[in-house]
Structures are given as structure tokens and as C-alpha cells.
Amino acid sequence: MSLAAGPLSRANSRRPVAPTVAAYLLAIALLTVGGCASTGSSKWVSLRSTPRNPLTDALGLVAKQGPKPTERTLQLLRRYNLEDKLGDKRALFAELNAINRREPNREHLYALAELAYIGAKRADAAMKSEEALELYGSSVLYSYEYLFDDSYSTPSNEFDPQFRRACDLYNSALEGTLRIVQSQGALRPGTSRIIKTANHDCQLEVQLKSKGWHEADFDRVEFVSDYEVHGLRNHYHNFGLGVPLIAIRRHLEPKDATDAAEQFYPPDLSFAVTAFLRIDADSARESDNAVVPTSTAAFAAPPAPPQKRTLHAVLELHDPLDSTHVDADGARVPLETDLSTPLAHNLSQPALDEDTLSTAGLLTPEKADRGLYMLEPFRADKIPVVMVHGLWSSPVTWMEMFNDLRSDPAIRENYQFWFYLYPSGQPFWQSAAEMREDLAKMRVSLDPQRRSPALDQMILVGHSMGGLVSRLQTVDSGNEFWRTLSDKPFTDLQADAEIRDDLAETFFFDPNPSIRRIVTIGTPHRGSEFSNDFTKWLGRKLITVPTKLMHGRSQLASRNPEYFLPSAPLNITNSIDSLSPKSPLLPVLLEAPAGPWVKHHNIIGQAPREGFTNKVSMWLSGEGDGVVSLESARLDTAASQIVVPSDHMSVHRHPQSILEVRRILLQNVAELQNFPHNGAVQYATSALPPGSEPPIPQLPGPIATLPTAEAAR
Structure with a gap:
């Protein structure tokens, strides 16, 4: 199953696989110096032998003799x-209910x-599913009344451990109810059903509470x-009230979808929801008012055989990205939510296997997928x-960074996270040209009238070579990038229209007016000594050069003799060569002017000297993170710059790096909220006068911020 689901993916022909020995050598070389590949778990989640239950110990749920009070x-x-x-x-519930009517007390x-x-x-x-369903429902009602019924003389005591157990009873009993109901048919929002037990008919309506997901997005829940x-x-x-669930999204082919964002969602996407049950109090009381005049009557067992009663209930499925609290009888109550488990569940699918994706992108760039991907619903206002x-x-x-950042309510409220996948085996400037095209297509698809100001506040975060790809979205090429190829005018070039267009898109470009900030992490702004004669030789042996690129090179050389410079990057066909300190585009990129509306932040890694691997890495690449030297990672024009004690492979997952990105995101929101013109978002075309800056509120400074001159020491 392919990860790419939309028109941004490419169908590719098969190419011969490089020799196995060379592949091992390249892998060893990359790993020895701490390459960019993740160390992500191949098994992100596992099924528990028994579901997690906070009442297990208190009630002895797994004891041999069974649960006990x-x-x-x-x-x-x-x-x-x-x-x-x-x-x-039956007799016990009847007597306890009678006692509670005579002496109302939350203990009862x-x-x-x-x-x-x-x-x-x-x-x-x-x-005995019918009996279990009846009793689970009783427990939900009794615990809900304990927590919220204000007709009792004393309010609930939130400091009493019993209060938290009442919350756990509500959640666990509701989960037990949902498990039985789901066994009788999938729970989907927008549906309604009758749940029948011996004593009740319950009219259950399922409603979705989300600003991004739609009823049609639900396939099933776990x-x-x-x-x-x-x-x-x-x-x-x-922690709070409700049952955290994993919703599995129903995937549609883009041609069948009515939502333009469909093309950016990977298949089998998992996302978080929390189930919260509301039971109509009137229908509960009317069910048997003569026996028990409280909501507990709904499931109370009267001494005589009861008549069949009808209840009305609404199961709300809340999106925790939108709301973390609900109103319950006038009280603002936190929802029990879990963002990490659905994310890990999503990452466990084979299509998202890190080794498969990264290796295919490195060794066979022509076959690899590319494009923007979203793991959250598209929101035009974020x-x-x-x-x-x-x-x-x-x-x-x-x-790791996504999981940590999304845990912050202020980040969730203001930002949505997208991910760009590209074939990392091709030269970084080719990937940058493709990213420019993909960002333009995204905007046409999602906001063709450009009516969403939030999309004009985009922030790019790039690790390693991804920082170079990102930076190329924010600078003005002028004629300087073309001059690395030729000192002759582009108009004199003889080539087919497609090849001319590709060259023009790669070497002539404007800064993207919708990108306002860029964060580069462990980026080789001046190249990496990791790209040495040995690794470049291995790269040429292993990385399959796309057929289109080879054909283009051949045509350009044959139809334009003596047109290109001897050092022209036209001869650079893979990413390892493109990252060499001698790469002709790197000094041009370093000096290229960025859009005046863009702010650049830089994070540098510095690995400890302990350990054989780190010592070898620094011997090869110089003092730094083991792949990128401090000198290469330094950026004099950065608005902020910090050094993080980490190697190259982990620098973007280091807590200090994540905190710095969080600081930048929060500062960005604060600046937008305090911007002139009544806090309205300004487009890139509405630039400030030269030399002026918007007011910046007092915010906590970056973690371990260093002056730029000191960052490389």
C-alpha cells in the first residue's frame, strides 16, 4: 500500500537495484557518522493482554475470586x-435506592x-450481555448523579479519593457500554439506534463535535x-470524564472525494476522539417516577417486574484538538483525552514504516513518493x-516533536502540522523546486481565492538537508543560482520545452510570500565533510539517477556545447554530492536575500566527545553534531540561534530543540496578536516600511540562546 494518496504522488518505473555490498557500505558509512534517519520504533503500539482500567486494583478486577466492593x-x-x-x-439496589430517597447522600x-x-x-x-449492558448503564447514571446532581445538601468533594473513583466508574462503565454496543454494530456519528435490554429500550443518537472532521470520515473506532x-x-x-477512542478514518480516492484536503490524508489515518454520554434526565425520571424520583430510577430494579421503559441518550464524540472541556449540568468538566495513543496507532501501519520510506527515497528517488501530508484535519483558520x-x-x-508540541493547548489552538515527504536521494535544489510546486498546488486546491489569512503565515521547520530545502522557499534567486551553471543568458539555451521549464523552475524563483518563519535544525549551510570521496563514490554506485534527469543532461550537453561551466552543478545527480562543502550552490544560497517578511531561527547540535562513534564522526566532519560542523551549521543572519547538546540523528528530537520550536511558535502568535492594524493578520505584500519592526511582547527568552558569533565556538 502506497503512502501517497493524491495527485502529488508520482508513478515511477522500476530501476535496477544497486549491489548489495555497496549498499551495506553506504549504510555503515551513514550510521557511523549518525545520519539523518530516524531511530523510530518499528512497533509503536502493542495490544494489551487486558484493557487498561484505573479500577483494576481498587475493585480487584483481575483477582481470582472476581471483582469485589x-x-x-x-x-x-x-x-x-x-x-x-x-x-x-435486585433486592440490594431496591433497598439502597429506598435509603437514598429517605436520606439523600452522595455516599449512597x-x-x-x-x-x-x-x-x-x-x-x-x-x-450475559443484556444484563451487563443494563448494569453498566446503571453505573454511568449513578456516578454521573454523584458528580453533578446539586439537589443534595452537600456538594461533591473533589478532594475525596472517592470523587476520582466516581469519575473512573463513569468512564469505565461507559466504556463497557460502548464495547457491547459496538459489538452489535459500528459506532458512527450521524447515526441513531435502539438498544434493547430486558428492562429498557434506549434511543441512542451519536453526534460528532469537531470543527475539522466530518461524519463521513469515520470508518470505525477502537x-x-x-x-x-x-x-x-x-x-x-x-484526565477527566469520557472514553478516549481511536477513530480510523475512511479513505476516499481523490477523484471520489468532495473535500479538497482528501488528497493530503494518508490511507488508514487514525485520530483521537473522546466519547461523552448525555442521558435525558426527564426520560430517566419519567421511566418510573413512583418508585425512584431521581435519575437513578432509570436503571433501578423495583420489587415487582418492571414495565419496559424508554430512555433517550446522546453519545458525543469530541475532537480533543478543538475542545478539552464539556458543559455537564452547568459545570465545566475536563474531558479524558489521549493524543499520543492514536498517533502511535497510526504510525504502526506498514505504509508508514520509517525504514521503507527513507531507504526508498534515498536509493530510488524516481520511484519514491513525494508530497504534503496531513495527520490532522485541514483548518483554514490555523x-x-x-x-x-x-x-x-x-x-x-x-x-517526537509533533507529539510534544501538540500537547500544548496554545499550540493546538493556533497551529496545524503538515509534513513534506520528498526523495532524499536527489540534489536538494531539485527537491526544493518540487516543494515550491507542491506548495503552490496545495494553495490552489485548498484556498483558490486566497481568502485564508492563516495560510499566509506559514512556518517551515527543516532538519539537516530539509533545512536547505526549506530555506530555498524563502530566498530570491536573482541570476546568481543560474550563474553557477553558465555565464551565458538563459534565453540562449537550446532544449525541449519541458527541460527548459524544469531548469527555469529550479534556478529562477521568488521567495514564497506565504512563508513568514523558518527554523533550521542541524542544517549544513556550508556543506558537510560527511560528503567525502568515499561516501560520494558509494552514493553514485547506489543511488539510481532518475531516467528523466539522465535524458535531460544528455540533451543539454549535446545541444549546448561549451555553454555550461566546468563546475556546473548539472553534473551533480545525487544528494550526497550536493551536500559537499565544494557544492557550488551552497555559497550562493548562503548569500541569497530572503524575503524581508521572513524570520530565520537556527538550532545547532553539538555531540559529546565520549564514545568511539562520536570520536570517529568528529574526526570526519569536524567539531559539531557528528555530521555537520559548528562552522557549517552557524548562520549569522538568524534572528535567534542556540546550540543543543545532541548528535545529528537526535538533534531535532532533543527536548531543548522542541522547547525552542515551541517558544518560536508562541512568540509568533504573540507578535501577530500585537501587530498593528487592530491585530489583523497582514499579508506578505503589505510589508512594513524598511527598518521598522512590529512591537514584540515580553516573552521568555529561548532556551540557552547564544549570540550568533558564539554559536560556532
Whole structure:
């Protein structure tokens, strides 16, 4: 299954595979000096033997004798001489409800919720799904009333451990309910169904609460509690009410899609939602008002055989990227959310395997996929942060930073994250030309009338060679890039129209007016000694030069004798050669003027000297991160620049780098909010007068910011 799902992917012909021995040599060379490839886990999540349940220890859910009440509940039963009725649920619930009507007390509600949940777990284990569903529903209602019913004389005590257990009972009982309901048919928003048990008919409506996803996006849901995360360093799980779920997106071919963003979503995309159940209080009370005049009547078992009753409930599926709280009977309640498990679940699919993507992009660039990809719903009102990987890598390399940044509510509120995949085996300037084309196509697809100001505030974050690809989106070529090829006018060039157009797009370009900031991390602005005679020889042996490029070179040489300079980069056919310190485009890029609206931030890695690998790396590439020297990584024109204690492979995943990117993103929002013209977003064409700067609010400084002159020392 291909990762690329839309028109930005390319169909490619097969090419011969390079010799195995040479492949091993290149791999060893790259790994020895700490190449750009990720060390991401090949197994991001695994299924748990039993679902995670916060009540496991408190209620003895996995004990041999089965679940049992807490001591606090047993104490309440002893006080009312009800302990001997534990084996008769119907009589026990009837007496406890009667006691609660005479002496309203939240302790009684908690005991009812806990006992109903224990009964549901026992019935579930015995495959009595109707009884389990009835009892799970009772537990949801009792715990909800414990938490929010303000008719009791004393309010809920949030400092009481019982309060948190009541939250866990609501969540766990709701999850048990959803598991049974889902076994009878997939849960999809926009649908309604009748759930039948012995005592009730429940009219359940499923509603989606999301500003980005649509009802048609849902294929199925899975439960976060079934999975254990391995591949991410940090796991972001926020506590509250509700059941965190993994929604599996229904993929459509672009030709069948009505949403223009469809082409940018990979197949089998997973995303986070939280299920929250609301039960109509009136229908609960009317179900048997004479027996129990509270919401608990809905599932209370009366002494006589009850008449079948009808309840109305709404299951809300909340997108945690949009909302982290819900209103529950006038109270603002946090949702239980999990952003990390759905992300890890998504990364576990074979199409996103890091080794496959990165190696294909390096060795067979003609066959490799390329394009922009989104793991979140497209939002026209959020600023895009586009992450660009480096050599022998893929978008998967950004998942640690993505996971950490997205955990910040202020980041989620203002930004959306996109990822650019490109064949890292080709010269970086060719990848930059393709990225310019892909960004232009994206804008035409998503905002053809250019009515979304947020898309004109784009931020690029590039690691290693991805920093060069990103920087080439922000500078003005003038004639300087062409002069690395020839000192003759472009108009004198003899070539087919397609080849002329490709050359023009690669060597003549303007800065993208929609890009406002760029962050380069471990980028070889002056090349890398890693690109030495040995690695360049291996690269030429292993990296398959695209047929189109070879044909173009042959035609240009034959039809334009003595037109190109001897040092012309036309002869550079792979990325390793293009990163050499002798590469003719690097000094031109270093001096090229950026758009006056662009701010550049730079992060440099400095690996420790300990260890054989680091010593070899620094011997090859000089003092720095093991691949890029401090001198090459330094950028005198950067608005901010820091040095991070990390090697090249990990510098973009280092906590200090992630905190710096977070600082830059928050500062960007603060500057936009304090910009003149009443805080309105300004387009790139509305540049400030020369020499003037918008007011910058007082913000925490960058972590370990160094003066640019000191960064390379």
C-alpha cells in the first residue's frame, strides 16, 4: 500500500537495484557518522493482554475470586445491615435506592455506582450481555448523579479519593457500554439506534463535535485502553470524564472525494476522539417516577417486574484538538483525552514504516513518493507548520516533536502540522523546486481565492538537508543560482520545452510570500565533510539517477556545447554530492536575500566527545553534531540561534530543540496578536516600511540562546 494518496504522488518505473555490498557500505558509512534517519520504533503500539482500567486494583478486577466492593462501600452496607444481600442485586439496589430517597447522600450514590459496575463486570465475563449492558448503564447514571446532581445538601468533594473513583466508574462503565454496543454494530456519528435490554429500550443518537472532521470520515473506532504505546518518548493523556477512542478514518480516492484536503490524508489515518454520554434526565425520571424520583430510577430494579421503559441518550464524540472541556449540568468538566495513543496507532501501519520510506527515497528517488501530508484535519483558520525531513529520512522522524508540541493547548489552538515527504536521494535544489510546486498546488486546491489569512503565515521547520530545502522557499534567486551553471543568458539555451521549464523552475524563483518563519535544525549551510570521496563514490554506485534527469543532461550537453561551466552543478545527480562543502550552490544560497517578511531561527547540535562513534564522526566532519560542523551549521543572519547538546540523528528530537520550536511558535502568535492594524493578520505584500519592526511582547527568552558569533565556538 502506497503512502501517497493524491495527485502529488508520482508513478515511477522500476530501476535496477544497486549491489548489495555497496549498499551495506553506504549504510555503515551513514550510521557511523549518525545520519539523518530516524531511530523510530518499528512497533509503536502493542495490544494489551487486558484493557487498561484505573479500577483494576481498587475493585480487584483481575483477582481470582472476581471483582469485589471497596472497603468504604462494604462499610456502608454493614451500617445498614445489607452486607448479606450482596448476592441478590435486585433486592440490594431496591433497598439502597429506598435509603437514598429517605436520606439523600452522595455516599449512597457512589455505592450504587460501584456495585452496579461490579455486577456488570461479572455479567460481562459470563457472556450475559443484556444484563451487563443494563448494569453498566446503571453505573454511568449513578456516578454521573454523584458528580453533578446539586439537589443534595452537600456538594461533591473533589478532594475525596472517592470523587476520582466516581469519575473512573463513569468512564469505565461507559466504556463497557460502548464495547457491547459496538459489538452489535459500528459506532458512527450521524447515526441513531435502539438498544434493547430486558428492562429498557434506549434511543441512542451519536453526534460528532469537531470543527475539522466530518461524519463521513469515520470508518470505525477502537479503544485507547486496548493499546500500550512503545515508540513515543512521552505519552499525553489528560484526565477527566469520557472514553478516549481511536477513530480510523475512511479513505476516499481523490477523484471520489468532495473535500479538497482528501488528497493530503494518508490511507488508514487514525485520530483521537473522546466519547461523552448525555442521558435525558426527564426520560430517566419519567421511566418510573413512583418508585425512584431521581435519575437513578432509570436503571433501578423495583420489587415487582418492571414495565419496559424508554430512555433517550446522546453519545458525543469530541475532537480533543478543538475542545478539552464539556458543559455537564452547568459545570465545566475536563474531558479524558489521549493524543499520543492514536498517533502511535497510526504510525504502526506498514505504509508508514520509517525504514521503507527513507531507504526508498534515498536509493530510488524516481520511484519514491513525494508530497504534503496531513495527520490532522485541514483548518483554514490555523497557521500551517510544515516539517521537512533530511537525508535518508521521512516525516516519521518528526513524531517526537509533533507529539510534544501538540500537547500544548496554545499550540493546538493556533497551529496545524503538515509534513513534506520528498526523495532524499536527489540534489536538494531539485527537491526544493518540487516543494515550491507542491506548495503552490496545495494553495490552489485548498484556498483558490486566497481568502485564508492563516495560510499566509506559514512556518517551515527543516532538519539537516530539509533545512536547505526549506530555506530555498524563502530566498530570491536573482541570476546568481543560474550563474553557477553558465555565464551565458538563459534565453540562449537550446532544449525541449519541458527541460527548459524544469531548469527555469529550479534556478529562477521568488521567495514564497506565504512563508513568514523558518527554523533550521542541524542544517549544513556550508556543506558537510560527511560528503567525502568515499561516501560520494558509494552514493553514485547506489543511488539510481532518475531516467528523466539522465535524458535531460544528455540533451543539454549535446545541444549546448561549451555553454555550461566546468563546475556546473548539472553534473551533480545525487544528494550526497550536493551536500559537499565544494557544492557550488551552497555559497550562493548562503548569500541569497530572503524575503524581508521572513524570520530565520537556527538550532545547532553539538555531540559529546565520549564514545568511539562520536570520536570517529568528529574526526570526519569536524567539531559539531557528528555530521555537520559548528562552522557549517552557524548562520549569522538568524534572528535567534542556540546550540543543543545532541548528535545529528537526535538533534531535532532533543527536548531543548522542541522547547525552542515551541517558544518560536508562541512568540509568533504573540507578535501577530500585537501587530498593528487592530491585530489583523497582514499579508506578505503589505510589508512594513524598511527598518521598522512590529512591537514584540515580553516573552521568555529561548532556551540557552547564544549570540550568533558564539554559536560556532
